[in-house]
Amino acid sequence: MHATIADVICDTVQNSIEAGAGNIGLTLVEDGKMIRVEITDDGKGMDPETLKRAWDPFYTEPGKHAKRRVGLGLPLLRQIAEATGGEAVLESEKGKGTRLAYSFAADNVDTPPMGDIAGTILTLFNYDGTFELAFRHEAHGRSYEITRSELADAAGSLQDAAGLSLASAFLKDQEADLKSA
Amino acid sequence: MAKLTLEALRKMRNETQQAMSMRDSSKKDVQVIVGMGTCGIAAGAKDAFGAIVDAIASKGLTNVLVRQTGCMGLCHSEPTVEVVAPDMPAVIYGNVNADVAREIVETHVIGRKLLDGHICDRPSVDIIANK
Numbered sequence: 001m002h003a004t005i006a007d008v009i010c011d012t013v014q015n016s017i018e019a020g021a022g023n024i025g026l027t028l029v030e031d032g033k034m035i036r037v038e039i040t041d042d043g044k045g046m047d048p049e050t051l052k053r054a055w056d057p058f059y060t061e062p063g064k065h066a067k068r069r070v071g072l073g074l075p076l077l078r079q080i081a082e083a084t085g086g087e088a089v090l091e092s093e094k095g096k097g098t099r100l101a102y103s104f105a106a107d108n109v110d111t112p113p114m115g116d117i118a119g120t121i122l123t124l125f126n127y128d129g130t131f132e133l134a135f136r137h138e139a140h141g142r143s144y145e146i147t148r149s150e151l152a153d154a155a156g157s158l159q160d161a162a163g164l165s166l167a168s169a170f171l172k173d174q175e176a177d178l179k180s181a
Numbered sequence: 182m183a184k185l186t187l188e189a190l191r192k193m194r195n196e197t198q199q200a201m202s203m204r205d206s207s208k209k210d211v212q213v214i215v216g217m218g219t220c221g222i223a224a225g226a227k228d229a230f231g232a233i234v235d236a237i238a239s240k241g242l243t244n245v246l247v248r249q250t251g252c253m254g255l256c257h258s259e260p261t262v263e264v265v266a267p268d269m270p271a272v273i274y275g276n277v278n279a280d281v282a283r284e285i286v287e288t289h290v291i292g293r294k295l296l297d298g299h300i301c302d303r304p305s306v307d308i309i310a311n312k
Binding site: 002003006007010011014073116119120122123126127128144150151153154155156159160161162163164165166167168169170173174177 | 184185187188190191193194197198209217219222223227228230231233234235237238242243245246247248249
C-alpha cells in the first residue's frame with residue numbers, strides 16, 4: 001500500500017476518473033486533530049451489492065484489471081484509517097455518483113505522512129480526459145481552491161511540459177503558503 | 182511573500198510563450214508516458230513525473246507531450262516510463278527515479294539515443310508486426 005496520504009489521494013481520485021466522472025470534488029482538511037479527505041464524483045456509481053463488496057479485499061470490479069482477483073485499495077485504506085482513530089466511508093448510487101470520505105488522527109503514530117500534495121494534484125490534473133476536478137485544501141487556518149480548468153486556462157495545456165511546469169509552480173506556492181501559517 | 186495568483190501565472194505563461202516563439206512549438210511528436218498505476222505511485226512515479234516535467238521545461242522542449250497511463254504490467258520494475266519518439270523504437274524504461282528520469286530526457290528525448298541500463302521492455306508492436 002502507499003507510504004503517504006498524498007499517494008492514497010492519488011489512487012482514490014483515479015477511481016473517480018476511471019468511473020467516467022465528469023465532475024470530481026476533492027477536499028483535504030487538516031484541523032490539527034484530524035486529517036480529512038473527501039472525494040465526490042458524478043461517475044457511474046455502484047449498486048448496493050457492488051457497494052457492499054467494495055470493502056471485500058477479494059473483490060475487484062470485473063474488467064478493470066485483467067486477471068486480477070483482488071481489490072486491496074479500499075479495504076487497506078479503511079484498515080489504516082481505523083487503526084489511527086479515523087474512518088473510511090463510501091456512499092454510492094448507480095448512475096448518480098460516489099462519495100468517499102476518509103480520515104486519520106493527525107497525531108497517531110500510524111498515520112502516514114502527508115507526502116507531496118502539490119505533485120499529486122499536478123499528476124491528477126495531467127490525466128487524459130475532459131473531466132473537471134475541483135481541489136480545496138484547508139490547513140492551519142488557511143485554504144486555497146483550484147480547479148483543473150482554471151489552472152489549465154492560466155498555465156496552458158496540462159499535458160505540455162511548459163504548462164505543467166507553471167501549474168507545478170502555482171500548486172507548490174499554494175502549499176508553501178499553507179505551511180507557512 | 183504574496184501567493185502566486187492565476188493572473189500572475191497567465192503573465193508568466195505569456196512571457197514564456199514569447200520566449201519560445203522563436204522555436205517551432207506547434208509539433209508534438211514525442212510522447213513521454215509515465216505509468217501511474219497503484220504500483221507506480223507506490224514506487225515513486227510522481228517523483229519521476231515531476232522530474233520529467235521539470236527537465237523538459239528547463240530545456241525549453243516544445244515538442245513533447247507528457248502523459249500518464251495505468252499499470253503497464255511491469256510492477257517489478259516500477260516506476261516505468263515509456264518514450265515514443267519518431268524514427269526510434271518505443272521503449273519502456275524501468276526503475277525510473279528522478280535522476281534516471283532526467284537522464285531519459287537528456288539521452289533519449291534530446292540525444293535520440295537509448296538509455297542503457299534501464300530499458301525494461303517494449304511489447305514490440307513493431308517486432309510483432311514484422312513476424
